[in-house]
Amino acid sequence: MSKASQVGAGRRLHHPDRDEIRLEPVLSALADPIRLRIVRTLARGHGDMSCVAFDLPVSKSTSTHHFRVLREAGVIHQYYEGTSRMSRLREEDLEARMPGLLAAILGAS
Amino acid sequence: MSKASQVGAGRRLHHPDRDEIRLEPVLSALADPIRLRIVRTLARGHGDMSCVAFDLPVSKSTSTHHFRVLREAGVIHQYYEGTSRMSRLREEDLEARMPGLLAAILGAS
DNA sequence: ATCGTAGTACGGCGGCTATCGTACGAGGGT
């Protein structure tokens, strides 16, 4: 197997398909202050960001936990780049499934 | 004190002012299946509804709990009418504080 | 090969929360 095309394949990151994204898990995911902060930061710097760039006030393991919740809810997409894990908002998918939701949340207070 | 104007005044229901409504509690409140169902029902039959009309798959006390969470988050307004407690969506207040949020949530899947 | 950096896995802990049952209060009808 060509390892070259499998960079960062040691760990499989599960992402729900667009059709599998559900409202309730998305709301749960966004109802946490830290995860909301992650999403806001991602939206502001709209582009891919490494996890370290967030400077969250929690430990590494807790950070991992929050990113996983966001990913499994379908809010963000993650992939490996070298030793870093990059994150990107799934804006199109969210817009397709829940039109206006992300904009409303980002726009609020 | 004129009791006539104080029907159902035995219990004071606390409602946050419009400015006190915050995004995070609102999202938490809506992240629960039963409370989401309540909000959807309220929106559908848009008008005031008594609690019994919801036919929720939980006990009375749990029902009381969910309505309180919604009320304290600022999602619904409640008042007494005889022995019933009426509920109404705070659509205008929500729209003022988080434009588009309620519509997006009601419109989703 | 060794080390450092970035992140994951696992186990544990404390607190929040959804749930219930029971007991009680407030109104309306008979």
Added chain:
DNA sequence: ACCCTCGTACGATAGCCGCCGTACTACGAT
């Protein structure tokens, strides 16, 4: 007066969730 209905208060319980530390893996650089 009595009771029935609708809802609240309170206490208990069980499960989830956010948080941490530690041990481990993956990748890149030296």
